[in-house]
Amino acid sequence: MGNPSKGSEGAGAGSSSCKGGKPASSGAAVRVGTQTFAIEKLLGKGSFGAVWAAQAVECGKEIALKEILCRTEAELRRASTERQLLHCLSRPSGTTRAASLPSLIASEAESAGPGAWLVRLAMTRVPGIPLAAAMKKTKERSRVARPEGDAATLQQRFLAAAHFSCELLRQLSPALERLSALAYHRDVTPRNILVDDAGGPAPKFALVDFGLAVDAFHWQSDENCRDIAGDGLFWPISAWFAFSHGCKALRQHPALESEYKLRLDHHSLGLSALGCLMELCGPLEGPTSPHTPATALPAAVQKLRALKGAWNKYCSNAKRFWQPVYEAFRTGCCKECEALKAAYAQAAVHKVVAGNLKALHDALRCARVACTREASLHSALALFDALLLLVSPGEVHASTAGSWAQVQSILEPACQDYQQNVAGYLQSCSSALRKQTDTVARRACGDQCLQSFSDEPNLASTQTMAV
Numbered sequence: 001m002g003n004p005s006k007g008s009e010g011a012g013a014g015s016s017s018c019k020g021g022k023p024a025s026s027g028a029a030v031r032v033g034t035q036t037f038a039i040e041k042l043l044g045k046g047s048f049g050a051v052w053a054a055q056a057v058e059c060g061k062e063i064a065l066k067e068i069l070c071r072t073e074a075e076l077r078r079a080s081t082e083r084q085l086l087h088c089l090s091r092p093s094g095t096t097r098a099a100s101l102p103s104l105i106a107s108e109a110e111s112a113g114p115g116a117w118l119v120r121l122a123m124t125r126v127p128g129i130p131l132a133a134a135m136k137k138t139k140e141r142s143r144v145a146r147p148e149g150d151a152a153t154l155q156q157r158f159l160a161a162a163h164f165s166c167e168l169l170r171q172l173s174p175a176l177e178r179l180s181a182l183a184y185h186r187d188v189t190p191r192n193i194l195v196d197d198a199g200g201p202a203p204k205f206a207l208v209d210f211g212l213a214v215d216a217f218h219w220q221s222d223e224n225c226r227d228i229a230g231d232g233l234f235w236p237i238s239a240w241f242a243f244s245h246g247c248k249a250l251r252q253h254p255a256l257e258s259e260y261k262l263r264l265d266h267h268s269l270g271l272s273a274l275g276c277l278m279e280l281c282g283p284l285e286g287p288t289s290p291h292t293p294a295t296a297l298p299a300a301v302q303k304l305r306a307l308k309g310a311w312n313k314y315c316s317n318a319k320r321f322w323q324p325v326y327e328a329f330r331t332g333c334c335k336e337c338e339a340l341k342a343a344y345a346q347a348a349v350h351k352v353v354a355g356n357l358k359a360l361h362d363a364l365r366c367a368r369v370a371c372t373r374e375a376s377l378h379s380a381l382a383l384f385d386a387l388l389l390l391v392s393p394g395e396v397h398a399s400t401a402g403s404w405a406q407v408q409s410i411l412e413p414a415c416q417d418y419q420q421n422v423a424g425y426l427q428s429c430s431s432a433l434r435k436q437t438d439t440v441a442r443r444a445c446g447d448q449c450l451q452s453f454s455d456e457p458n459l460a461s462t463q464t465m466a467v
Contacts, residue, residue: 023067023118024052030065032122033106037065046209053125056105063105064125068211070117076109079119082210083107085183086123100175100206102126126206128194131168131272135190135279151298154284155376158304161280162380164203165273168193169386170411171205176265177404183213187230188268190275220261223247232322233315234268236260237357237394240350243325244341258398266401270390274360277383278311300377303363303370310363314356321349354394361393382414 024030028039037054044051049068056063070076083104090103105122112118172193179185185192188207197203212229219226226247228239238260242250250257259267284305321344328336344350368384371377389402389410 032108032120035106062125063122066121068119076117083121085210085213088182100171102208126194126208128196130191131193131195132190134195138279151301154301158281161277162383164280165277166383166411166414167202168205169273172207173404173407175207183216184219185265186212188265189231189234190272232325233318234271236267236392237350237354240353244345255397256394259392262398263392266390267392270387274387278308284308300370300374303367307363307367310360314360317352317356357393364388382410385410
């Protein structure tokens with residue numbers, strides 16, 4: 001995709017106080033292209049590099065500066081792909097909200113020693129904190145407060161969570177539709193989704209960190225380009241199959257192959273929204289729980305509890321399968337990775353995941369049907385419809401699956417009454433979050449090594465893994 005040091009948005013060798021491939025540090029001045037940036041503090045550090053909060057010296061604009069240390073030509077090409085994608089996203093579009101995606105301001109690459117390069121990408125700083133961090137705070141509060149209540153209270157809390165998740169999908173679907181014309185993100189997870197509730201009737205969501213993105217055309221047409229990447233908790237069945245059996249084996253399973261080629265981002269966004277819904281709902285139990293029998297609660301609450309049970313079972317198995325894969329990749333142990341592939345193929349891990357996702361789909365349908373029977377829950381139906389389109393059970397060919405446009409058409413009307421349904425509930429959530437998070441952290445770029453919905457620290461994304 002070209003040399004990352006060149007391009008109209010950041011051409012020029014440039015000089016800085018961090019010369020010779022020296023990484024940035026707090027207080028340093030870094031020149032990228034024709035612009036100089038004052039480094040403020042480290043926002044996060046991930047598998048591919050570090051992200052710094054910085055300020056443009058000339059105009060005072062707050063930006064995010066990503067540094068990527070590339071030790072191979074392949075890593076340099078990947079950084080170049082990210083640079084070019086951010087440059088393309090800088091162009092105005094009538095279909096995507098400006099705050100949903102970052103855009104490139106300047107870029108540069110310089111030698112960092114023999115066979116190594118340091119790539120710098122200066123981009124717009126998107127406000128917000130990672131959704132994973134927000135959900136973790138919510139889980140911690142629920143453990144302390146134990147927000148139990150009668151059926152009406154449980155339903156109110158569910159509606160608030162549903163509309164929050166609905167808004168998440170409504171805002172990011174057009175962004176991912178625009179992105180899909182160029183590339184696939186491959187790591188749409190709560191660590192890379194930012195949420196900002198600083199103002200307005202609804203929180204604002206954005207998608208960041210394109211370090212694992214791949215060119216859409218090459219991904220679809222060249223099976224040699226289809227490496228494994230991302231967080232296994234958000235993998236569809238086809239990714240588990242590709243890991244165990246290799247991408248070439250997907251050709252024998254057209255539905256799985258089309259899912260892997262075309263719907264990785266659909267599936268991961270759907271699971272992210274569903275996980276958000278489950279966390280924000282809190283305990284779906286009555287005031288006498290855990291002794292309250294299920295039959296003492298309305299049918300809708302019973303089905304929501306069943307949905308949460310299906311979600312927890314899916315997460316438990318996905319984490320159990322993913323942890324050894326992540327550890328093998330993190331330590332660079334190729335033999336262990338190959339052994340895992342063989343063991344997972346023999347154990348048909350992808351079929352276990354398929355069974356869990358099928359149960360999750362069934363639970364979503366049952367919860368939706370139960371909500372149709374209670375007028376007070378009708379506003380949540382659109383969310384269920386969208387989740388059923390996005391979360392893939394691996395049985396439907398991508399050509400007949402729901403599109404980003406369909407998701408938007410379902411959600412747009414449903415989110416119009418957002419403020420009156422969730423204002424009170426989210427105000428308390430936002431207040432707690434603001435007390436625990438400072439201004440700079442709330443503007444963090446999503447490359448941070450933050451945990452997923454669980455408290456386990458080992459569910460970070462892989463870089464890439466050849467299959």
